[in-house]
Amino acid sequence: MTEPILGIDLGTTNSLAAFVSDTGAEVLENGEFSTLVPSVVTMINGGERLVGEAALAARIEHPQNTFYSFKRFMGRGIADVDEDLSKLPFEVQAGERDNLLLVANGQSYSPEQMSSFVLAQIKQQAEAVLGQPVRKAVITVPAHFDDPQRQATRDAAQIAGLEAVRIINEPTAAAIAYGLEEKTKGKVLVYDFGGGTFDVSILELKEKLFKVIATHGDTQLGGDDMDYLVVDALVSKLGISGDLSPQTKQGLKKVAEQIKMGLTASLEVAVQADLPEAGVNQEVHFTRMDFDQAILPLVEKTLEHVHLALKEADLCVADIEDVVLVGGSTRVPLVREKVEALFGKPPHLNINPDQVVALGAAIQGHLLSGGRRDFLLMDVVPLSLGLETLGGTFSKLIIKNASIPARAKEVFSTSVDNQTGIDLNIYQGEREFVKDCRLLGKFKLSGIPGMPAGLPQVEVSFFVDQNGLLNVTAKELRSEVAAQIELVPSHGLKRSEVSQMIRDSYEQAEQDFNQRNLVEFRAKALAIEAGLVKVWSEAPKYLTPEEITAVSEHRVVLGLAAKAEDPMALKAAIDQMGDLTREFADSIMGAAAKGVLGKEGDS
């Protein structure tokens, strides 16, 4: 059997894995285990780590050390984040490079690490459901994630012990699941409003070929922003003033989430706001109208992106066959109303907006594992890629919405005589000047033989691979110098840091493994003791007094080992007990068997 490839929707608020089995694509969960993991991590002082539901449950108790929405910080620098970080209950710091760090108990963690904790949890749960190890996954990212954000996602997977065999866009993954299910042909618009990000993608669906034609979005626009608007309304409604404590912030966010979800089905909700550090413990009433009014600007912002995507695709609303809603925020009634009003028809509601991304990713994983050949998804570059040229202008080599894999090359020259090196600054964005675009990295082409200015011909090649990740190479054509190219990442993690984190995670995995063993061995020790208690009265029949003493003494040893923390010592004690009692057990078993035979003989 080929190795399983999971589809993982690594979301801002919730993450989920799916898998294609013989019966089709399914979300991975059973009664006991679930890969639906809230993207929340609590770092308890002393090294214990809670992930998912457990972390969510601990957020009021550990307000400063419970981290959520860290996906918004992946591959980002302090200047990239518009949101007010002081509104968060936990501490976010600018890193040494243009990166962000999350601080717990004086120790800082990268957003990649936080995401890796969520991915590791999913991996573990998925392995429990599937009953086999999982090492590979297709992981989804917002379509509008840029190069560093995609790289950060790959790094997070690697730290969690997963190979991200493919990074695909969330709306695209949704379109795969939708396209195969509904067999729609024509232009389809995916409106993906998640916990932290908004994307709109327009696809052309043909028989087997699903082609993205345009995509637009905002990586800082999601359900979180709705929550913050409700929090602001709550603060004034409850008359809370002054600085909010971390616990109050977590509490307010929780109340805001309850209000938002409650208002999906009702026109008014009452939620108990218990905020001891703010001196508040009362029921708050919130109407759908209040809520809609608060979030209207956000919804309108998403519609602007829809218009931009339509323009980029040279289409109008009437050209769109179907609108597919994806992401938890599309459960908000106002969102549905506005989308329906814009397109003049109800959006497609047959798919589960919380699961469709993971399912689509799983189907893509199935394709990559060689399991099918019935469709092909062609995705695009979300943002133009290019170089800084004279005067700080941005020279685009690969234009937004180009199908991937994509490549382009351009020849540049030197401006000074005998220049032996050229600095190449790589940017991503749509604006005219590099100062308004995002720096992806710098590299230097050195070792060019001295030549008069303008004579060297430096050919720079861009290649965007099937994951949407950029690779840059450069060569001086006259001298054939394909000089050393070292891309220095401006954001995210250095390769060496990723390796270190992987080592750390192995150590952590070892600890986890030991912990699991300890639990297992303790259970075994208990079972042995219980078994002995049952048959101990029979012992003098089968054992010598010396043997009885030895077993009795060892029962005490085993009891102590089961209370201690060393799984290996416990295992040794269990094994020793096995040796001491093997004959006794055999004899008892034999007697029982004889008893049965005897009875049979009697009848």
Next chain:
Amino acid sequence: MKLDHPSAQQCHSCAAHLKHRLYCDSCEKIQQLGKGDDYFTIFGHPRQFLLDPEVIEAAFENLVMALHPDFYANAEPVQQSLSLEHTALLHEAKGALFNPYLRGRYLLSLLVPELGASLVKPPQAFLIQTFEWQETLDHAHAKGSNLKGVADQIQAQKTDIELSLQDQFQQLETYADQPELVVEIGVNLGKLKFILNLQQRINDIKKSR
């Protein structure tokens, strides 16, 4: 053996007759690029300026379904990298062919390989005309007025240039050593670039509204 089509070749791997230059239907192996492979021939399209977009689209879809890296995730490394390179080539080639300026430049470089990348500056009268259009567009942009009139004029000019290029390339295809014709083509391509830039500007203005 009768060579009825430039793509009639044998598979590198199983020696079967190749229907497409890049891919063998018989043993499913991706082929190395060889002599005679260019943006036109990989799609089975004749090497000419007059383009049949439907031929390109249909061939593109067939090829991409055969070559895309998603179908080679478990293949041997050589096939994997050929798949990646070729799919990028398909995108690059299609993009160039659907842009008349890039198509013309590319075809010129195929027909007259020794010619450098030198562009011929369009004549003064043409430049003055484009400056006037540019001003009209700036004006219309500032005032938000209708662009239709000027857009139609620019489109008409584009059609003229393209028809003229078709003729010129046809002549050049029959006999390549015609330096004066090459210069005329260069002039037309230079004009076409200006025209395409103007049309881009019109699109940008429309999108900003």
